Amino acid sequence: MKRRPCPARLRQPTWRSALLACTCLAAATASAQDRFAGLLEETRPLATRWQTDYRGTLELGLGYSSADNFMAGQYNGLQEQGGTLLGNLDWRRFAGAESYWQASLSDLGLATREGELRWGVPGKLRLSAGFDHQQQVRNNSGKTPFQGDTVLTLPADWVSGLTTASWTALPGALQRFDRELERNNYYLSLDSRLNANWQLGSSLRYSTREGTGDTGGAIYIDAASGDGVLLPAPIDHRTLEADASLGYSGDRLHLQASLAWSDFDNRDAALRWQNPYGSFGPRVRYPTGEGALALAPDNSQASARLSGHYLFTPRLRLHFDGSYAVAEQDQALLPYSGNPALSVLQPLPRDSFDGEVATTHSRARLQWQAHPKLDFQLSYRLRDRDYSAPRDGYRYIPGDGGDQSRPELTVYNRSHDLLSQTLELEANYRLPLRGQLTLGYAWEEIERRNAATEDTVEDRYSLEYRVQPWQSLGAKLGLTWADRGADTYQWDQSWYALLDSALINATPDSQRYSNHPLLSQYYLANREQQQVKLDLNYLPDPRWSFNLNLLWREDDFDKSVLGVTETRLQSLQLAASYLPHASLQFNLHAGLDRYEADQGSRAFRGGQEKNAFAVQAPLPQASDPARNWFLANRDDSLVLGGQLQWQPREELEFELDYRFVDTRARQDFSPVAAADLNPANLPTVDTRLHQFDASGLWHWQEAVSFRVQYRYYRYQSDDWAWQGVSANTIDKVLTFGQRNPNENVHYVGLSVLYRWH
Numbered sequence: 001m002k003r004r005p006c007p008a009r010l011r012q013p014t015w016r017s018a019l020l021a022c023t024c025l026a027a028a029t030a031s032a033q034d035r036f037a038g039l040l041e042e043t044r045p046l047a048t049r050w051q052t053d054y055r056g057t058l059e060l061g062l063g064y065s066s067a068d069n070f071m072a073g074q075y076n077g078l079q080e081q082g083g084t085l086l087g088n089l090d091w092r093r094f095a096g097a098e099s100y101w102q103a104s105l106s107d108l109g110l111a112t113r114e115g116e117l118r119w120g121v122p123g124k125l126r127l128s129a130g131f132d133h134q135q136q137v138r139n140n141s142g143k144t145p146f147q148g149d150t151v152l153t154l155p156a157d158w159v160s161g162l163t164t165a166s167w168t169a170l171p172g173a174l175q176r177f178d179r180e181l182e183r184n185n186y187y188l189s190l191d192s193r194l195n196a197n198w199q200l201g202s203s204l205r206y207s208t209r210e211g212t213g214d215t216g217g218a219i220y221i222d223a224a225s226g227d228g229v230l231l232p233a234p235i236d237h238r239t240l241e242a243d244a245s246l247g248y249s250g251d252r253l254h255l256q257a258s259l260a261w262s263d264f265d266n267r268d269a270a271l272r273w274q275n276p277y278g279s280f281g282p283r284v285r286y287p288t289g290e291g292a293l294a295l296a297p298d299n300s301q302a303s304a305r306l307s308g309h310y311l312f313t314p315r316l317r318l319h320f321d322g323s324y325a326v327a328e329q330d331q332a333l334l335p336y337s338g339n340p341a342l343s344v345l346q347p348l349p350r351d352s353f354d355g356e357v358a359t360t361h362s363r364a365r366l367q368w369q370a371h372p373k374l375d376f377q378l379s380y381r382l383r384d385r386d387y388s389a390p391r392d393g394y395r396y397i398p399g400d401g402g403d404q405s406r407p408e409l410t411v412y413n414r415s416h417d418l419l420s421q422t423l424e425l426e427a428n429y430r431l432p433l434r435g436q437l438t439l440g441y442a443w444e445e446i447e448r449r450n451a452a453t454e455d456t457v458e459d460r461y462s463l464e465y466r467v468q469p470w471q472s473l474g475a476k477l478g479l480t481w482a483d484r485g486a487d488t489y490q491w492d493q494s495w496y497a498l499l500d501s502a503l504i505n506a507t508p509d510s511q512r513y514s515n516h517p518l519l520s521q522y523y524l525a526n527r528e529q530q531q532v533k534l535d536l537n538y539l540p541d542p543r544w545s546f547n548l549n550l551l552w553r554e555d556d557f558d559k560s561v562l563g564v565t566e567t568r569l570q571s572l573q574l575a576a577s578y579l580p581h582a583s584l585q586f587n588l589h590a591g592l593d594r595y596e597a598d599q600g601s602r603a604f605r606g607g608q609e610k611n612a613f614a615v616q617a618p619l620p621q622a623s624d625p626a627r628n629w630f631l632a633n634r635d636d637s638l639v640l641g642g643q644l645q646w647q648p649r650e651e652l653e654f655e656l657d658y659r660f661v662d663t664r665a666r667q668d669f670s671p672v673a674a675a676d677l678n679p680a681n682l683p684t685v686d687t688r689l690h691q692f693d694a695s696g697l698w699h700w701q702e703a704v705s706f707r708v709q710y711r712y713y714r715y716q717s718d719d720w721a722w723q724g725v726s727a728n729t730i731d732k733v734l735t736f737g738q739r740n741p742n743e744n745v746h747y748v749g750l751s752v753l754y755r756w757h
Contacts (some may be wrong), residue, residue: 035752056089057088062084063084063109067745072715074137076112085753087108088107088108098248112134127189133184139741141738142230142738152272158427164733166278188204188205190202209238210235218291219399220398221399228735229275253311256307272290297331299327299331301326307320323361327358329355333353335348353389355388376425376427377426389413394411394412410499415450417449420447424440433467433468443456450493454487456487476534495514523561525557528555545577549573555567583647584644591637595633627682632670634665635663636663636667652698654696654697683723685720688716692712713745
């Protein structure tokens, strides 16, 4: 019996599609005189049928982008003007309960292509092999005079000078470079069910990451007067990962154990560049001087994990999850300086760092239903990071700008051990009108080593109420209050851990700090947090649905004089859906977010002006509150969007999607009493995005369909940090001179789909 055509329908949930598939099979054998046969008619849209009933689908076509870009094509491989091949393949075959195989390929003509080949026996074995190619394109409008890869040199006719303005050969030497990263992943995986209780899994993954990024470097003797450059940085990474897992599922006990190992290999150890400046002596300035930076070191990690749950009784359950990982790094250390002409009297204390970090994560959660309306949840989390590395003194050469420093300027590597413990208790009570009341309390303690605050303790209280007074209306209100208290703020702790005792003893007590004593790091400071969250869902009838989400949060760093003192976040999200007909659906959404932060600091110089503890006039700069400056940051973002899905006929489908994003960032300074300080507000940064997508699908025949796609992309930004800034605008910093994004891109794609049984 021939199946009857489908009426026009939109996408349906997976469970409904499966149910309708069963009814279609029954319809094929139903008698024409059966008065219930109409209930068994085929009701799935054609798009759903060919996704499930056909053995394979091949899509081939062409796409065209109207302009080069780096925002519209940042991750999708459409960053270049011109045509691209569109290719997708999905091919599968099932042999009942014996075996199956499936092959899939997507984006074959783009740099974002991926594919997988899978073979298996249903419920017993699955073997997969595949690849995944990813690409990221960043702002490529910048230029650099440097040539080379890991060793960057200047043109032979370079004209040096003390500042960038004196480099007369710079305009002719500037050349574009691609800031692109490509990552290729290749993998094999095996999943097998050994019997009714045991499962085995393993995978092997190899990935490469290649391209050009960017970094900053400087040559100096005193960091306050360095000769800075922005540099193209090579990226050539290799990563090998392997894991194996064993799972057990019983009536009460479920376990999952796994072992994992990874190895990271950076093909490049260092980045060297020729000094373009004419500062310092003949060994440092152009043309013989050079600087060097170490790149990411080779490292490896091994880890083990055990997770699962145990059912004591139908009302009492325990969940647990624990892991232990050890990361090692023993790459050979680079010389103190990349400039061999500089004098080094004391060698490195060791050939390689030989460092190790052990990390432990564990979590346990106990769930207990004490009453049909009341249940409790108790959980505990632990995070322990333990450094194991020899502490050595390094008599470094600052900024490749001179000979080895004096012995008292030796610095030491520091360990940053961390222990975090969190205990949470939650109670849920079911109320009338489908309501539920949830009370929660959490206690968190974090202990740190070589930090300004060794110990912080936070208490968090939460209250949540859910209610559904009518079938069409649901609401959820959440309140949170948290209070974090810290030990006495020791501004000199990291300073003592870094420096040599000879320098410490030679420094006056009033100058033994890196950050000003009144400036607190926000993640270590005392803080009170308040949060209110409201969610509303309203369905007046089956055709309409509305959602409203409100969020307000305030963080008050009440003990901080300088640094971040307060942050505020307000968020409003609206969404609506309308289904006037089974073949037509509208969706609208809007969002408004505002983030505000207040922070401050004090402007002062070094030497005698660095005394932060004087109380009698005349006050040194570091002790003078009249030199405090305060900055108010505000970020606003507006998001609007809408979608339309329309299937006027069974063989014709349309989809429209529009989104608008507008973000604005403001930074306003408060007046400063000091006569020599007159900060000006930074210009507002405005970024706008318009994106419109339209697609249509025409099922010409049951085995052949045509697809058309269109995208309009408009992106604009006026970031003051790039606006009108050329490569030599800043006297002591060579930049890329990149421009703000201003993109207007059209994309069109045409393809044909062929399906076979």
